[in-house]
Amino acid sequence: MSPILFYGVPSGCSFGSIVALEWLARPYRLCRIEMPSVVTSDAYKRINPVAETPSLMTADGRVISETIALLNHLGPLGIERRLAFAQGTHDFDRWNQMLAFLNTTFFGSFSPLWYAYEHELEPEAKQALTDYGRAKVEKAHARLEALLGDRPWLLGEHRTLVDAYFIGIARWTKYHDAVDRRAFPNVRRLVEKLEADPAVKFAHAIEQQRPAVSAGGFEGEVRLEDAVESIRRAAA
Numbered sequence: 001m002s003p004i005l006f007y008g009v010p011s012g013c014s015f016g017s018i019v020a021l022e023w024l025a026r027p028y029r030l031c032r033i034e035m036p037s038v039v040t041s042d043a044y045k046r047i048n049p050v051a052e053t054p055s056l057m058t059a060d061g062r063v064i065s066e067t068i069a070l071l072n073h074l075g076p077l078g079i080e081r082r083l084a085f086a087q088g089t090h091d092f093d094r095w096n097q098m099l100a101f102l103n104t105t106f107f108g109s110f111s112p113l114w115y116a117y118e119h120e121l122e123p124e125a126k127q128a129l130t131d132y133g134r135a136k137v138e139k140a141h142a143r144l145e146a147l148l149g150d151r152p153w154l155l156g157e158h159r160t161l162v163d164a165y166f167i168g169i170a171r172w173t174k175y176h177d178a179v180d181r182r183a184f185p186n187v188r189r190l191v192e193k194l195e196a197d198p199a200v201k202f203a204h205a206i207e208q209q210r211p212a213v214s215a216g217g218f219e220g221e222v223r224l225e226d227a228v229e230s231i232r233r234a235a236a
Helices: 014-026 067-076 090-109 113-120 123-148 160-170 183-196 198-206 224-235
Strands: 002-007 028-035 055-058 061-065 218-222
Touching: 002 014, 002 198, 002 224, 014 067, 014 160, 014 218, 028 224, 055 067, 055 224, 061 067, 067 090, 067 160, 090 113, 090 123, 090 160, 113 123, 113 160, 123 183, 160 183, 160 198, 183 198
Parallel strands: 002 028, 028 218
Antiparallel strands: 002 055, 055 061
């Protein structure tokens, strides 16, 4: 049985995990989770009680949630492709540090914008929250601009799974009209390079339910009900 990635739509951060699986070129399947309806359902809570995506059901039926944990699980599969690094090395520490920055500072900067988008608020409150969120996103971009410098990828001369996670979040800038990326040329350069990548184009097509051509090991989509049954059988 190949692993199953439970990805959230619309515009879930699990987008980056699809890209990561494509780059790894190993067999995997996908399960589409609509947000907020299906992600909070009893069926999905059997997969992830926290009711968030992404989650990954491994080949032996275990479930891993939280993006950092998921990418650290996948990382060893990508060491030969230079997509990750062996634990205990300096490069692994840099890899993990950048993952943490993306998960806290970069991802977190969009939280006010998502809250304003998903909740009914008085117009004044919504505008105040939106302005606050845009200021946080701009500050996070400035920090990332400095961290990236003139490197071609987040960690240096070649792409890693960290870059896959990054593009899943970076596209929210356009979704929320949050910041003018032209003010951050290093970040803009990286985003444009990633958007041209076949795996990123594949992930966009999957989310938008358009014909999608995999360059990796994609084996098709499965229904949530069937995935839950697979976990039940694995636990029996």
